[in-house]
Amino acid sequence: xxxxxxxxxxxxxxxxxxxxxxxxxxxxxxxxxxxxxxxxxxxxxxxxxxxxxxxxxxxxxxxxxxxxxxxxxxxxxxxxxxxxxxxxxxxxxxxxxxxxxxxxxxxxxxx
Amino acid sequence: xxxxxxxxxxxxxxxxxxxxxxxxxxxxxxxxxxxxxxxxxxxxxxxxxxxxxxxxxxxxxxxxxxxxxxxxxxxxxxxxxxxxxxxxxxxxxxxxxxxxxxxxxxxxxxxxxxxxxxxxxxxxxxxxxxxxxxxxxxxxxxxxxxxxxxxxxxxxxxxxxxxxxxxxxxxxxxxxxxxxxxxxxxxxxxxxxxxxxxxxxxxxxxxxxxxxxxxxxxxxxxxxxxxxxxxxxxxxxxxxxxxxxxxxxxxxxxxxxxxxxxxxxxxxxxxxxxxxxxxxxxxxxxxxxxxxxxxxxxxxxxxxxxxxxxxxxxxxxxxxxxxx
Numbered sequence: 001x002x003x004x005x006x007x008x009x010x011x012x013x014x015x016x017x018x019x020x021x022x023x024x025x026x027x028x029x030x031x032x033x034x035x036x037x038x039x040x041x042x043x044x045x046x047x048x049x050x051x052x053x054x055x056x057x058x059x060x061x062x063x064x065x066x067x068x069x070x071x072x073x074x075x076x077x078x079x080x081x082x083x084x085x086x087x088x089x090x091x092x093x094x095x096x097x098x099x100x101x102x103x104x105x106x107x108x109x110x111x
Numbered sequence: 112x113x114x115x116x117x118x119x120x121x122x123x124x125x126x127x128x129x130x131x132x133x134x135x136x137x138x139x140x141x142x143x144x145x146x147x148x149x150x151x152x153x154x155x156x157x158x159x160x161x162x163x164x165x166x167x168x169x170x171x172x173x174x175x176x177x178x179x180x181x182x183x184x185x186x187x188x189x190x191x192x193x194x195x196x197x198x199x200x201x202x203x204x205x206x207x208x209x210x211x212x213x214x215x216x217x218x219x220x221x222x223x224x225x226x227x228x229x230x231x232x233x234x235x236x237x238x239x240x241x242x243x244x245x246x247x248x249x250x251x252x253x254x255x256x257x258x259x260x261x262x263x264x265x266x267x268x269x270x271x272x273x274x275x276x277x278x279x280x281x282x283x284x285x286x287x288x289x290x291x292x293x294x295x296x297x298x299x300x301x302x303x304x305x306x307x308x309x310x311x312x313x314x315x316x317x318x319x320x321x322x323x324x325x326x327x328x329x330x331x332x333x334x335x336x337x338x339x340x341x342x343x344x345x346x347x348x349x350x351x352x353x354x355x356x357x358x359x360x361x362x363x364x365x366x367x368x369x370x371x372x373x374x375x376x377x378x379x380x381x382x383x384x385x386x387x388x389x390x391x392x393x394x395x396x397x398x399x400x401x402x403x404x405x406x407x408x409x410x411x412x413x414x415x416x417x418x419x420x421x422x423x424x425x426x427x428x429x430x431x432x433x434x435x
Contacts, residue, residue, distance in 0.1 A: 031392050032392055032393075032395040032397070033339075033391075033392035033393055033395075034336065034339070034392075034393065034395050034397040034398050034401055035395055035397060036392075037332050037335060037336065037397075037401055038332065038397055038400075038401035038404065038405075042324075042328065048392075050391070050392040052303075052391065053303070053304070054303055054306055054307060054339075054391065054392065054393075055392070057306065057307030057310070057311065057335070058307075058335070060311070060314075061307065061310055061311070061314060061328075061331040061332065061334075061335050062328065062331070062332065063324065063328050078304075086311075
């Protein structure tokens with residue numbers, strides 16, 4: 001799934017632009033960062049409500065490509081600065097984590 | 112005669128004291144004020160007067176050179192000092208044309224150029240004079256020292272010190288072009304702002320040397336879990352990353368408070384984290400188990416009240432299946 005799908009098709013707000021033609025093959029939904037760290041697959045998108053700098057650190061260290069902040073959570077500037085530095089795309093939406101998860105699953109061709 | 116009662120001191124005497132405690136200041140400062148000698152900071156350019164110089168001439172000299180005290184000398188020996196206050200008194204009382212020797216202060220406190228700066232600081236604190244004449248071991252007048260000379264001298268030295276520290280930092284950074292080496296990162300308690308910095312650098316260093324990405328990912332996970340554990344649970348500690356030709360060893364070391372039951376701490380889901388930490392997404396009781404899971408070798412020892420040391424070893428050519 002091209003990350004542009006999240007903004008173009010699902011209408012999610014882009015807080016930090018994805019790298020050109022960045023694609024993900026999987027997704028992981030969690031708010032526990034050590035759960036993300038231990039179990040999230042590489043080249044995936046993180047579906048979470050944790051909007052802070054450490055989320056970016058975890059996503060980057062786990063080799064993830066993007067973060068979707070659900071339920072209208074906001075991202076502090078320092079989080080977006082870190083995301084820009086680490087090359088992690090950040091999107092935001094009013095959708096809940098459940099809604100985002102099934103929409104992304106459809107985009108990934110999993111359902 | 113209330114003017115005559117004013118002791119020899121500056122009009123801004125309240126600003127004289129140097130706010131450095133010569134006993135309990137930080138070690139770097141103490142080391143500095145004991146190492147620096149008065150001769151290193153004093154002013155060597157002297158404007159002096161002879162015994163027959165009039166107070167009027169001294170007043171003109173003060174104005175011309177923007178100074179507030181003039182030593183009166185005979186050859187290289189100091190006999191007295193005429194200060195701005197003496198001049199003001201002379202103007203007020205009408206004896207400005209008298210020779211210096213008649214009104215100068217003869218009761219002097221004189222410092223020696225080999226004394227440490229700390230001496231001068233405590234003398235300024237004790238006596239409230241604005242300047243002290245400085246002599247060498249042959250009793251010759253060689254300079255004058257003011258509080259301003261001391262603060263300037265200290266600033267110059269502190270600048271040098273900071274510059275040295277910064278250069279040391281760049282030196283260690285530039286060494287990082289080789290894979291092999293050792294880096295230490297100080298980790299502060301509850302500083303989530305900096306959390307992940309050590310892990311990020313470890314990841315980048317491995318990446319720039321072409322280590323396979325599944326291995327990098329495992330090293331990054333181990334480093335991050337150990338790092339975040341220090342942030343959450345320790346009183347502060349350090350991450351030591353030791354890069355070898357064939358493996359990386361990541362050690363987390365702290366000086367307290369220690370883990371009461373290590374076996375329990377290694378159990379998935381067991382946590383002692385506070386609700387605040389959990390609200391940040393940490394403290395799920397998965398840190399140590401995660402770190403162990405991705406490591407080829409993992410050791411942890413802890414003593415309550417003393418501290419904890421955990422080490423993760425990861426080989427670049429994995430003999431363990433990729434944990435992701």
